[in-house]
Amino acid sequence: MISIDDFNLENIRLAKLIKSYGLEKDTWFAIDLREREALSQITELNEMGFNLASHTMNHTFLSQVDIPVIEYELNQSKVIIQGLTGKDVDWIVYPRGRVNDEVVEIAKKCGYKYGRTTLLFNKDDMQQGGCHLTYPRNEYEGIDPFEWAKRSHLNHYWGHCSEIIKFHLWDKFEEFLKWYKEQHGI
Numbered sequence: 001m002i003s004i005d006d007f008n009l010e011n012i013r014l015a016k017l018i019k020s021y022g023l024e025k026d027t028w029f030a031i032d033l034r035e036r037e038a039l040s041q042i043t044e045l046n047e048m049g050f051n052l053a054s055h056t057m058n059h060t061f062l063s064q065v066d067i068p069v070i071e072y073e074l075n076q077s078k079v080i081i082q083g084l085t086g087k088d089v090d091w092i093v094y095p096r097g098r099v100n101d102e103v104v105e106i107a108k109k110c111g112y113k114y115g116r117t118t119l120l121f122n123k124d125d126m127q128q129g130g131c132h133l134t135y136p137r138n139e140y141e142g143i144d145p146f147e148w149a150k151r152s153h154l155n156h157y158w159g160h161c162s163e164i165i166k167f168h169l170w171d172k173f174e175e176f177l178k179w180y181k182e183q184h185g186i
Helices: 011-020 039-048 067-085 100-110 144-151 162-167 170-183
Strands: 002-005 027-031 051-054 089-095 114-116 157-160
Touching: 002 011, 002 089, 011 027, 011 039, 011 162, 011 170, 027 089, 039 051, 039 067, 051 170, 067 100, 114 162, 144 170, 157 162, 157 170
Parallel strands: 002 027, 002 157, 027 051, 051 089, 089 114
Antiparallel strands: none
16 A cells, blocks of 8 residues: 655646556545645545545644544544545544544544554554655664665555655655555556
């Protein structure tokens, strides 16, 4: 599984690259709704065959706010995305991976079945980890993130279009897509 977090004007360019490898069914875009353009981007990504996950309304760090804010952020983003796509939204991608037991319980009550954190391991369905492809995390000990991902036991790979742009990773991301397609027999 591949997921791309956050609204970015270049997400459609990235989506076209991913789709050129036939990986749209394996890819989730998790777009927060802070920007007006996010709504049309969600619609376009849905029409291209991509999966959509919630990333809250305002990219709020859910473990740092009160319950009513958590409920609003989770419910409202889910309702809006479902309204735009006509599909259930089962995934919540916690902004900055910030989550605690209270957030998980509220997410379940809101109807989410799965959640992705920034952990490097899977705790349970609502707190799944993954490989951050587009940023050299300290835990990777100097190993290129794309190479670390290929060696990892995790099967969820995620990143940000903004980092692909900032760190000039378009070619590396495309190489990763080729590897992913081959590994998964797609």
